[in-house]
Amino acid sequence: MKELTTALKTGLTGELTVPGDKSISHRAIMLGALAEGTTTIHNFLQSKDCLSTLKAFQDLGVEIDNQIDVVTVRGVGLNGLKQPQKPLDMGNSGTTTRLIMGILAAQRFQTDLFGDDSLSKRPLDRVCQPLRQMGAKIESKTDKLPLTIEPSQIKPITYDLPVASAQVKSAVILAGLFAQGKTQIIEKQPTRDHTKRLLNTFAPDTIQTQADKITVNPPKQLVGQTVEIPSDISSAAFFMVAAATLPNSDLTLKAISLNKTRTGLLKVLEKMGVQLTFKNQRNLSGEPVADVQVKTSQLNAIELKESDIPAMIDELPIIALLCSFANGTSKITGAQELRVKETDRIAAVVTEFKKLGIAITELPDGFIIEGKPELTIVNPQLSSHKDHRIGMTLAIAALKANQSLELADAEYVGISYPSFFEDLEKVMR
Ligand code: S3P
Numbered sequence: 001m002k003e004l005t006t007a008l009k010t011g012l013t014g015e016l017t018v019p020g021d022k023s024i025s026h027r028a029i030m031l032g033a034l035a036e037g038t039t040t041i042h043n044f045l046q047s048k049d050c051l052s053t054l055k056a057f058q059d060l061g062v063e064i065d066n067q068i069d070v071v072t073v074r075g076v077g078l079n080g081l082k083q084p085q086k087p088l089d090m091g092n093s094g095t096t097t098r099l100i101m102g103i104l105a106a107q108r109f110q111t112d113l114f115g116d117d118s119l120s121k122r123p124l125d126r127v128c129q130p131l132r133q134m135g136a137k138i139e140s141k142t143d144k145l146p147l148t149i150e151p152s153q154i155k156p157i158t159y160d161l162p163v164a165s166a167q168v169k170s171a172v173i174l175a176g177l178f179a180q181g182k183t184q185i186i187e188k189q190p191t192r193d194h195t196k197r198l199l200n201t202f203a204p205d206t207i208q209t210q211a212d213k214i215t216v217n218p219p220k221q222l223v224g225q226t227v228e229i230p231s232d233i234s235s236a237a238f239f240m241v242a243a244a245t246l247p248n249s250d251l252t253l254k255a256i257s258l259n260k261t262r263t264g265l266l267k268v269l270e271k272m273g274v275q276l277t278f279k280n281q282r283n284l285s286g287e288p289v290a291d292v293q294v295k296t297s298q299l300n301a302i303e304l305k306e307s308d309i310p311a312m313i314d315e316l317p318i319i320a321l322l323c324s325f326a327n328g329t330s331k332i333t334g335a336q337e338l339r340v341k342e343t344d345r346i347a348a349v350v351t352e353f354k355k356l357g358i359a360i361t362e363l364p365d366g367f368i369i370e371g372k373p374e375l376t377i378v379n380p381q382l383s384s385h386k387d388h389r390i391g392m393t394l395a396i397a398a399l400k401a402n403q404s405l406e407l408a409d410a411e412y413v414g415i416s417y418p419s420f421f422e423d424l425e426k427v428m429r
Contacts, residue, residue, distance in 0.1 A: 306334025
């Protein structure tokens with residue numbers, strides 16, 4: 001049980017650089033491993049999920065030197081991975097699992113994958129289906145972990161994504177690198193495009209997009225790069241919401257990715273009436289970034305629907321908290337994907353917010369939230385539900401509470417943000 005900081009009288013002030021982007025960190029290791037030559041990664045996210053990816057590629061025979069500040073990957077080329085000595089441990093990481101499946105489907109050796117209890121309940125049929133169409137041999141009773149991937153020859157397909165998922169899109173792209181011919185993916189609802197951006201720096205023109213059609217042109221080789229990873233907007237989100245809602249806040253989050261497939265939260269903040277200022281706009285390894293200043297603001301309620309969701313999917317728990325402090329009733333729908341995250345995030349948000357006295361109604365695909373300025377605690381024993389983003393959302397909520405609160409399974413924040421509580425201390429002073 002972790003005692004949370006409550007009843008914060010001051011706002012959040014100063015500057016904060018949150019750790020590197022989780023999605024880009026996974027992809028930098030994967031592409032670095034498949035490249036010819038050395039890839040040097042700066043600002044790699046040293047969190048449990050990303051370390052699952054790093055370790056898996058070490059087990060696949062890739063030399064990776066993790067010096068914390070700099071990670072050096074000695075690429076083995078597209079055909080250089082080796083059969084691991086033991087099953088690969090995916091930990092809690094859905095991104096590691098779904099993306100690596102695309103790569104492993106095309107190898108000449110068999111691999112076994114397993115993960116923790118939460119990950120073993122999450123659906124993989126969404127990845128198995130297109131990969132099997134490409135010729136992959138994936139053995140699993142329920143299309144969940146544990147599973148076995150057998151050697152196969154990958155062929156190109158045209159795949160119409162049935163679910164808005166960057167992980168599924170990326171699995172097909174990565175398998176497509178090994179196909180004899182062009183793979184095409186139809187993506188009606190745009191999702192994060194980091195695989196495309198990074199891949200095109202390792203092998204220009206590998207991915208082309210035209211309207212909703214993504215074409216993978218299998219490259220002869222990827223060439224090792226220096227990758228500078230921007231700060232993760234999904235981690236900065238907790239501080240942005242805290243700064244917007246706590247009195248007298250003036251906080252600048254440095255080097256945040258402004259990739260429009262990820263900036264749904266910024267649009268939501270602005271629409272709800274939050275003052276944002278963008279400074280020092282620049283480019284880091286193909287991603288637009290800026291320093292984002294957030295000040296305390298009066299908040300209006302908001303309505304979010306299915307087409308809004310992919311660009312803010314991981315921020316929805318903290319957006320729900322933002323809505324709970326707005327004037328009026330907010331409604332979020334079309335977010336059924338939250339049901340299959342690290343925990344059922346709709347159920348977890350509703351259960352925990354009720355303990356905080358927030359008037360929230362559960363919908364099959366979202367929530368209705370009535371805003372009010374203060375919390376009225378009903379039950380001070382909170383739980384992260386072993387989900388990093390639920391844990392961090394509750395830690396931010398606690399800052400507004402007028403009595404002590406405890407959080408069970410708080411250590412799960414380390415899945416994406418090991419220094420979260422220390423960073424929060426820094427900006428509270
Ligand atoms: C991710 C894609 C999203 C997101 C996850 C990271 C990625 O998942 O929720 O945290 O790096 O591709 P889905 O593909 O399931 O939407």
